[in-house]
Amino acid sequence: CKSPVDRCFIRPRPRLTTLPHTGRTDVVTVTPWLAPIVWESTFDPVLMDAIFKPQNLTIAATVFAVGKYVQFLKDFLKTSEQFFFIGFNVHIYVFTDRPNDVPKVQLAPGRKVSVRVVQSSQRWQEISARRMEMVHTLLLExxxxxxxxxxxxxxxxxxxxxxxxxxxxxVAVVHPGYYGNPRSRFPFERRTKSRAYMAPSDGDFYYCxxxxxxxxxxxxxxTQTCSKNYRDDEKEGVEAAWQEESHLNRYFWENKPSKVLSPEYLWQDFKPRNPEIRIIRxxxxxxxxxxIRPNV
Ligand SMILES: CC(=O)N[C@H]1[C@@H](OP(=O)(O)OP(=O)(O)OC[C@H]2O[C@@H](n3ccc(=O)[nH]c3=O)[C@H](O)[C@@H]2O)O[C@H](CO)[C@H](O)[C@@H]1O
Ligand SMILES: [Mn+2]
Incomplete structure (x- = not known):
């Protein structure tokens, strides 16, 4: 057998009438609109890479490090070299107001970091929310x-x-803080005056x-829709409960993600690891x- 893709012919084939031995029965692995929800043991990493690597893809990532948040860059970049799309072309765009403080991290071949200088703000809410329009500008270029x-x-x-x-x-990631909660407890924007408004009966998951x-x-x-809605709210003196996260949740309610990533893909160190979380990525x-924030 030549390539890992061929290997699927010699590994035990999944039978449709019995639960696959690689599947999960303790968590939901598909949405009601038939998008996969990605958890450990629901996919074969060797097979997936064998499908995608020959396509010679470039994966971009954006990360904002404004003000004192530059201190997080070193660990972020170093660990991305160990775990994030290994073997792919990866281009990380760092947005910062402190370009001289961006650490030099050793990068593997095919991987690149670019720095883009952005303005700071006196409010962390704005720094966080304005990411949407800066990512939009980057994507246009x-x-x-x-x-x-x-x-x-x-x-x-x-x-x-x-x-x-x-x-x-x-692709959306389920927020680690709310996945066990009923929809009524999701911290969506609940005021009708915001463009991020979600009615009590709205919402699939709370995404981060x-x-x-x-x-x-x-x-x-x-990013075009979310940044426009944030700006239009702002003109009317409205800021959604969780800034761009609220607008993102509204967007994903109207535009269903084609793939949903489990909270393995964004956990929080202060939370104990729940049993369904077999790996923290x-x-x-x-x-x-x-x-670390400019305001509290
Ligand atoms: C885990 C998760 O989903 N986190 C979200 C959450 O809070 P967090 O408490 O995780 O927000 P945060 O303080 O990490 O801010 C979000 C991001 O904005 C950037 N930043 C923020 C402040 C600053 O002074 N400098 C700077 O660079 C930085 O990239 C940071 O990671 O709610 C925010 C809503 O506003 C964002 O939606 C975050 O993505
Ligand atoms: Mn954060």
């Missing part, structure tokens, strides 16, 4: 040679594989603002908000 993009929080580290299994046209992605075209559309570090 990218050539056809970039295929997929992920937009990630910087205050985080990779701890496990994040690879080709996460690729899709429109700290990680999302998809094809360049799909993320272009997403990416996780937010514990931080002292008062010490």
């Amino acid at each position: 990218l050539s056809d040679s970039t295929h997929f993009i992920f937009c990630l929080d910087v205050d985080s580290k990779f701890h496990g594989r994040w690879g080709s299994e996460s690729l899709g046209e429109l 603002g700290g990680a999302f992605g998809g094809s360049v075209d799909q993320v272009l559309a997403l 990416f996780s937010g570090v514990i931080k002292n908000y008062a010490a």
Whole structure:
């Protein structure tokens, strides 16, 4: 047998009438609109890479490190070298107001970091929310040679594989804080005056603002809508409960993600690991908000 793709002919074939031995029965693995929900043991990483690697894809990632958040870059970049799309072309775009403080991290062949200088703000809410329009501007400039993009929080580290299994046209990550809660407890924007408004009966999952992605075209559309809605709210003196995360959730309600990533793809270090979380791939570090944000 020549390639890992061929290997699927010699490994035990899944039988449709019995639960596959590689599947999961303790968690939901498909949405009601038939998008996969990616958990450990629902995919074969060797097979997935054998499908995607020959396509010579370039994966972009954006990360913002404004003000004191530059301190998170070193671990973010170093751990991305260990776990994020290993063996693919990866281009990480760092947006910062402190370009001289961006650490030099040793990169494997095919991997690149670019720095883009952005303005700071006196409010962390604005720094976080304005990411949408800056990502949108970046995407307008990218050539056809970039295929997929992920937009990630910087205050985080990779701890496990994040690879080709996460690729899709429109990719959302379920927020680690709310996946056990009923819809009524999701912290959606509930005021009708905001464009991020969600009615009590609305919502599939509560998705996180700290990680999302998809094809360049799909993320272009997403960032255009979310940044416009944030700006239009702002003109009327309205800021959604969780800024761009609220607008993102509204967007994913109207535009269903084609792939959903489980909270393995954005955990939080302060949370104990629940039994269904067999691997933590990416996780937010514990931080002292008062010490690192420009406002409280
Ligand atoms: C895990 C997760 O889903 N986190 C989301 C959550 O809070 P978080 O508490 O995780 O927000 P945060 O403090 O990490 O801010 C979001 C991101 O904005 C950037 N930043 C923020 C402040 C600053 O002074 N400098 C700077 O660079 C940085 O990339 C940071 O990772 O809610 C926010 C809503 O506003 C965002 O949706 C975050 O993505
Ligand atoms: Mn964060």
